Amino acid sequence: MTSLSVLPQQLARSAVRIRPLQAAYAGLLAATALLYLWGLGESGWANSFYSAAVQAGSESWKAFFFGSSDAASSITVDKTPLALWPMALSVRLFGLSSWSILVPQALAGVATVALIHRTVSRTTGSAPAGLLAGAAMALTPVAALMFRFNNPDAMLVLLLTGAGVATLRAIDESRTETGRPLRWLVLGGGLVGLAFLAKMLQAFLVLPALALAYLVCAHTPIGRRIVHLLAAFGAMVLAGGWWVAIVELWPASSRPYIGGSQNNSILELTLGYNGLGRLSGNETGSAGGNAGAGGGGWGATGIGRLFNSEIGGQVAWLVPAALVLGAGALWVARRDPRIRSAVVVWGGTLVATGLTFSFMAGIFHAYYTVALAPAIAALVGIGSAAIWRDRHDPVARAVLAVAAALTTATAFVLLGRSPDFQPWLRPLVVVTGLGAALALLGVHRLPRRWAAAVAGVALVSALAGPAAYAVQTASVAHTGSIPSAGPSVSGDARRGGPGGGPGGGPRPGGGQPPQGAPAAGGGPGGGPGGGPGGGGAGGLLNGSTSTTAITALLQTGASSYTWAAAAIGSNTASGYQLASELPVMAIGGFNGSDPSPTLAEFQTYVANGEIHYFIAGGNGGGPGAGGSTSSEISAWVSANFTAQTVDGITLYDLSGSNG
Secondary structure, eight states: OHHHHHHHHHHHHHHHHHHHHHHHHHHHHHHHHHHHHTTGGGGTTSSHHHHHHHHHHHHOHHHHHHTBSSTTOSBBOSSOSTTHHHHHHHHHHHOSSHHHHHHHHHHHHHHHHHHHHHHHHHHHTOHHHHHHHHHHHHTOHHHHHHTTSOSTHHHHHHHHHHHHHHHHHHHHHTTSTTOOHHHHHHHHHHHHHHHHHHHGGGGGGGHHHHHHHHHHHOOSOHHHHHHHHHHHHHHHHHHHHHHHHHHHHSOGGGSOBOTTOSSSOHHHHHHIIIIIHHHHSOOTTSSSOOOOTTOGGGOOOSTTGGGSTTTHHHHGGGHHHHHHHHHHHHHHTTTOHHHHHHHHHHHHHHHHHHHHHHHOOSOOOGGGGGGGHHHHHHHHHHHHHHHHHTTTSHHHHHHHHHHHHHHHHHHHHHHHTSTTSSTTHHHHHHHHHHHHHHHHHTGGGSOHHHHHHHHHHHHHHHHHHHHHHHHHHHTSOOOSSSOOOSSOOTTOTTOOSTTSSTTOSOOSSSOOOGGGOOOOOOOTTOSSSOSBTOGGGOOSSSOOOOOHHHHHHHHTTGGGOSEEEEEESHHHHHHHHHHHTSOEEEETTTTTOSOOSOHHHHHHHHHTTOEEEEEOOBTOOOSSTTHHHHHHHHHHHHHHSOEEEETTEEEEETTSOOO
């Protein structure tokens, strides 16, 4: 009777303990959603290259399946299309606007934070550790950028985070007699396969860590572990290979040209431009191509690349702490199998992906580093919790102090690169961070409340820098193909303004996209008119901007044509397509270098009355074999049709007789 009488009191005390943690978790997700959704529409079409494909997929299921740049499916984007599908479905449901395109990306970010919180809480048995990891994930500046943008990286990160969580769950299941590790491992493999359909071979960078963790940490006979890994590999191939197989088997004459390839082959695109070419720098048809072993136009390679002026502020804030805390957790919790396996998964992911990014000689942009954010966040949360529990051990206290000191030093360097941005923050972080590092050396002697206060100061100091950069990132518009997080920094000549790429933000003037979404920025050249890369015609990295007069011209009689217009390069075509919501053929793909269509094919389209206008300007053909094809088409049009100028843009009406 006595035990039954005290049971309600015990339950009440447990509820009091649980409710604040649940409220904190709900607050974390709400704050993340606010950070990723606030003012989202200010970025307009963001990357208009992908927004045009989203618009096309919302109009045509064929364009949806292939990831075509226009609804008439002349050419695809230069990636597999899974990341486009949620956005295209959103546009189908809610209409074309920047919000309908970008909200699915923000929701992917919230889901990623939830996954990180859940897996770290489960691994450590500590909800506060999960909250720390979730906050670290949400406040990583490049995460605040990419979960508010429409590149494929948001979907890639969500799926790969899920694959890591599923692998850890498989290892946990292997430790119980009734566990079913195979289904979780197969799920992990399937998620990696789907991640391949989002951003191709980059998805496979996690495979060494996931395979090693299961092989070393699972509690099943070694032979069974190998069989399970083979089954997961099969699931990965099936989940990622079905689309590739269909595209390869589909007659080329009835599908769009595979953008980014030089031979209309998805396998060439996978293994070349979006595969080994990214490592070697030999990327025929790419935006830069042949960068060379030293990094060429994509920056110097080497072990310090993640900390340089271009990339450091995006993601490097907690990298030293993640490495130190991960190693420390392996030591102090060496008898805890959950923590050991989690450190192998997340530490292996961080090391393998980080080294690849550091030394790859091909196309590399700072925003790729969002793939590191889940591993960094998980290691910080797991390591902090595991080592804090053992803080009476002098080695554990030393690890905590070193992690705090390294984080402070990193913040000191990174904040020093943007001296005009919140100048008070740098000295505050240094004083509090170094003070907390010193206090951690003697934290075992402090009363519990004072010890908790020291830990709180250390955590706030560590997150203050990335949080400030993340909020700044969310407060400005980002457009173009190469966005960057955080304020402008010294020493990085390749960074643009708030727009994120060369040329910065939206171009003043010009027309606006439908439904109130701000227009994407023009090319690096600035104002309207112009030739390659200039203003309203669009450029290699920024979308074109239509005007009311041009949009009306394209829409007049559009039902009589397959394409309302054609233009050199996807970014030139994209702005006109998004404004008119009509197919605009992107000659040569992303930068006009793909050999599609050929001059003969284009002439046939014109002869059959399928293309209404040719819009001059654009990229003019980039490097690679296809550049000459784009130039041939431009020359043929200018020699055989009469030019007209509308709002500073040169157009040719192809519906009249040539000659």
